Amino acid sequence: MSASPSARPDAVGDVSASIPHRRPALREALIGYSMLAPAVAVLAVFAYYPLYRLVHYALYRPNRFGTGEVYVGASNIGKVLTSDEFLDGLWISVRYMLYTVPTGLVIGLALALAAHRRLRGIKVFQAIFSSTVATSVAVAAVVFFGLVNPKIGKFGDISFISLAHADSALRGVALTSIWQNVGLTFVIVLAGLQAVPDAVLEAARIDGFGPMRRLFRVTLPLIAPTLLFLVVILMIFGFQAFAPMEILTNGGPARATETLVYKIFNRRSPALISEGSVMALGLFGLTFIVTLLQLTILNRRVHYGE
Amino acid sequence: MRDAGWYVVLSAISLVVLYPVWMTIVRAVSEPFVYIQRRQPMWPVAIDWGVFRTAWADGAMGRAMWITLVVTAIITIAQLVTSVLAAYAFAYLRFPLKNTLFVLLIATLLLPIEVTLVANIRTIRELGWLDSLQGLSAPFLASAFGIFLIRQGFLGIPSELRDAARLDGFGHLAFLRKVAIPVNRPLIGSFVLITALSAWNNYLWPRAAVTEQRWETIQVALRSISSQRPERFNVGIAAAIIASLPILALLVVFQKQIIRGLTAGAVKG
Numbered sequence: 001m002s003a004s005p006s007a008r009p010d011a012v013g014d015v016s017a018s019i020p021h022r023r024p025a026l027r028e029a030l031i032g033y034s035m036l037a038p039a040v041a042v043l044a045v046f047a048y049y050p051l052y053r054l055v056h057y058a059l060y061r062p063n064r065f066g067t068g069e070v071y072v073g074a075s076n077i078g079k080v081l082t083s084d085e086f087l088d089g090l091w092i093s094v095r096y097m098l099y100t101v102p103t104g105l106v107i108g109l110a111l112a113l114a115a116h117r118r119l120r121g122i123k124v125f126q127a128i129f130s131s132t133v134a135t136s137v138a139v140a141a142v143v144f145f146g147l148v149n150p151k152i153g154k155f156g157d158i159s160f161i162s163l164a165h166a167d168s169a170l171r172g173v174a175l176t177s178i179w180q181n182v183g184l185t186f187v188i189v190l191a192g193l194q195a196v197p198d199a200v201l202e203a204a205r206i207d208g209f210g211p212m213r214r215l216f217r218v219t220l221p222l223i224a225p226t227l228l229f230l231v232v233i234l235m236i237f238g239f240q241a242f243a244p245m246e247i248l249t250n251g252g253p254a255r256a257t258e259t260l261v262y263k264i265f266n267r268r269s270p271a272l273i274s275e276g277s278v279m280a281l282g283l284f285g286l287t288f289i290v291t292l293l294q295l296t297i298l299n300r301r302v303h304y305g306e
Numbered sequence: 307m308r309d310a311g312w313y314v315v316l317s318a319i320s321l322v323v324l325y326p327v328w329m330t331i332v333r334a335v336s337e338p339f340v341y342i343q344r345r346q347p348m349w350p351v352a353i354d355w356g357v358f359r360t361a362w363a364d365g366a367m368g369r370a371m372w373i374t375l376v377v378t379a380i381i382t383i384a385q386l387v388t389s390v391l392a393a394y395a396f397a398y399l400r401f402p403l404k405n406t407l408f409v410l411l412i413a414t415l416l417l418p419i420e421v422t423l424v425a426n427i428r429t430i431r432e433l434g435w436l437d438s439l440q441g442l443s444a445p446f447l448a449s450a451f452g453i454f455l456i457r458q459g460f461l462g463i464p465s466e467l468r469d470a471a472r473l474d475g476f477g478h479l480a481f482l483r484k485v486a487i488p489v490n491r492p493l494i495g496s497f498v499l500i501t502a503l504s505a506w507n508n509y510l511w512p513r514a515a516v517t518e519q520r521w522e523t524i525q526v527a528l529r530s531i532s533s534q535r536p537e538r539f540n541v542g543i544a545a546a547i548i549a550s551l552p553i554l555a556l557l558v559v560f561q562k563q564i565i566r567g568l569t570a571g572a573v574k575g
Contacts, residue, residue, distance in 0.1 A: 003534040023399070028400055028401060029399075029400075029401035029402065031395070031399060031478055032395040032400070032404070033395075033401060035392060035393070035394055035395040035399070036392050036395050036396075036407060036411075038387065038388045038391060038447075039388040039389065039391070039392040039393075039411060039448040040392075040407070041448075042384075042388060042444075042445075042448070043411060043414045043427070043448050044424065045444075046426055046429070046445035047414040047417040047422060048410075048414070048417075049425070049429065050417070050421075050422035050425030050426050050429065051417060051421075051425075053424065053425035053428065053429070054421075054422070054424070054425050054562055057425070058422070065573050084503060105561070108496045111319060113422035114312070114315055114316060114319060115316065117312065119309060119312060119313075119316075122316075125317075125319075125320060125542075127347050127561065128324060129319065129323060130322060130561075130565065131323070131324070131557075131559065131562070132323065132358045133503075133565075133568065134506035134550060134551070134553045134554045134556075134557045135550055135553075136506070136509070136525055136550070137509055137523040137525075137552070138507070138509050138526070138529065138546075138549075139525075139528065139546045139549055142528055142542060142543060142545075142546035143327070143329075143330045143534045143543075143546065145542075146310055146329065146330055146333045146539070146543055147326060147329060152338075152342060152539055154329065154346045167309045167560065175465045179326055180426050182323055184568060187565045187568055188474035188568070188569050191565075191569040200308065201492060212568070216446065219420035232317075236418075240418065240420045240510075242420070242509065242510045242513075243509040243510070243513075243525070243529075246529065247515070247528075247529050247532065261420045261510070264420070264423060264424060265423065265510065265513075265514065267424065268423060268424045268428075270428075270429050273428065274321060276424040277424055277425065280420075280421050280422070280423065280424055280425075281421075283420060283421050284416065284417070284421045287416055287417075287418060287420075287421055288416050291415050291416050292416075294415075303501060306496075
């Protein structure tokens, strides 16, 4: 460290020598901690404390009279995690991801490839393609309510996406997310394409690469990290989706659109919080895997840029 | 000639992307019964522009919009302040446990509101904050994403600039205010816009943190307005259009900054 050997903190007679070394470090630490304090306080109370509470509720359950708690033990966790409710919710969430992630990726890529070119007025098309970022999930859900609702929707009787039947309802709901994600996926892939140096594509062209080979051998490998990032984001959006189900189907019919988050939301009352907490911890596990993936990518990209 | 082909393709895609928007407008302004009787045409029938006024008045949208605006402002300003301060500490100051604290803060990305919901609602209820501005905003006053993003921006400031500021006698606060923030204005601007956008659009938390209709945010109010009987469906749709207008205005004015914020992390830069 920078402290000189004589700068002992308690050396009373050595004030003039110790102050320049010791005081700034302490001062710096104090400034640092006070700058961190607000963020730490918020995240401690609303991120870590709830995590502790989830574990607590998972292990304890209010007694019949609501006067105290009964230890239900880790077996409760196992029981909920293997229950049909949880597994159904998990499977429905996974299916929702399967409906929204690949389609989102393909649509984003197709739109960005179409709109990444020098053309008069291309900005107008880019603005239109990105326009759905202005919608919220709730607005998108109301919009698709008008399109796929079985009673009043223009496409309400198409069986593949019918909200009236348990085996197709989730696909109808997924249209909401697919459409709402168009804008975001488009701007992300477009930004990726714009970062590909023209010189590289030009060199490939001179080497005799046709448009298809340029796309598959040059462009796509170069934007692969962007696409991976997009997949991660879409996965997170997919299994966190809640408003589309609540507004379009209320989880129905026959609970066929009750995703994990939907089930957790409906278990927030004190009577059901034990089960809800275990499910939330399950969702945490899922989030953990996907977010670590995201951080790895983010980190790599950031270091790449330095 | 090739250009013409691309115009056709791009226009066709535009029509598909905008189709739901157009149908939404058509539905909103058409008289619901006549519209369904005529087998749901592509254009409006029996147009009634008054539906927007009805939606505004019936759904108490004014109040919902106002609540959402206040909550959005609280969240955005708070996240800006907490993120900038924490980011600065992590970027420029040395103190014990710095790396541990950094990892702990960033790790809260693993604890999104969907995971913490049931426990946080309990906390808010115990604090007596259900149906209140503080209840609606409290969990969002700090963000790991913001800290991480702005710290990256601060770290990008050349060390010569830092040394020059130090020689000029700038303390930490002066350096933060006069150099670090101004230099990163574009990044911070994008962050503010994205934060405001997601605060305005938030659905799950306000849905759970509100039990009385008069505390509903605009997104939650849309649910109640739109789950009315079919003959009043045009009102719900009109409400959704009104609810989107502020964000649409924001997007028109700040398109570049918003898109930069949305793509932050996707590509370097």
